[in-house]
Amino acid sequence: MSELLVIVAVSWLAGLTAWIGGLLARVEGTANTTAKREFVHAMTAFGGGILLAAVAFALVPEGLSALGPWAAMAAMCVGGGAFCAVDIYLGRTGGSRAQFVALLTDFVPEALSMGAVFATSPRLGYMLAAFIGLQNLPEGFNAYREIAVGAGRRRKASRILFGVSLLGPLCAVGGYLLLRDSHLVTAALMSFAAGGILYLMFQDIAPASRMRGHWTPPLGAVLGFVAGMLSQALIGP
Secondary structure, eight states: OOHHHHHHHHHHHHHHHHHHHHHHHHHOOOOOOHHHHHHHHHHHHHHHHHHHHHIIIIIHHHHHHHHOHHHHHHHHHHHHHHHHHHHHHHHHTTOOOHHHHHHHHHHHHHHHHHHHHHTTOHHHHHHHHHHHHHHHHHHHHHHHHHHTOSTTOHHHHHHHHHHHHHHHHHHHHHHHHHHTTOHHHHHHHHHHHHHHHHHHIIIIIHHHHOBTTBOSTTHHHHHHHHHHHHHHHHHOO
16 A cells, blocks of 8 residues: 555544544433533543643654754744634634634644654654544544534534544645655644644633532543553554
């Protein structure tokens, strides 16, 4: 199988986990009990832990290695500011899709980076794909619950998440064809994504994982970070 076909397959599978997460949310039909709410909050925290692992083990190290500390920090600040601007815009226009925005805005730059690094470091590409797939599962679960509020929106939510999965191959192939020889641009993009992810974690994901009067849901963040560590240990250099 050619390298390009491998990138298409791996990136689509990484994106498809968002649809699978939405499918799990759709078929899950238990009553809205305290235990269920704890589970949903834990899923949110798990996604945050995975995102933190992606920042710590993939995005920031690559940015520092290629750009140096000052340029990497600058790119992270630009990324955080850009994601903040998107959040402000959504807030002023009445948007309330924190999990879906988190899914979309970290998936696109990570998929671009994944395709770009495959040419020079397939192991890093596979590691990024693993991070993307793991983080998309809980984000898809929670995004489905946000989108599917109201009658007749369940199919729409599933279609949206399946459509998001197709962005994986598009972005990864674009990164492979356009950025594979632009190591500095790729590193800047990864640092940009790291800054944006950190903003989203503390603005939307971390507060949403907390449940008043319950202390176990944030443990999902620990499990998510451990899952990221496992991915790094199995696939990373």
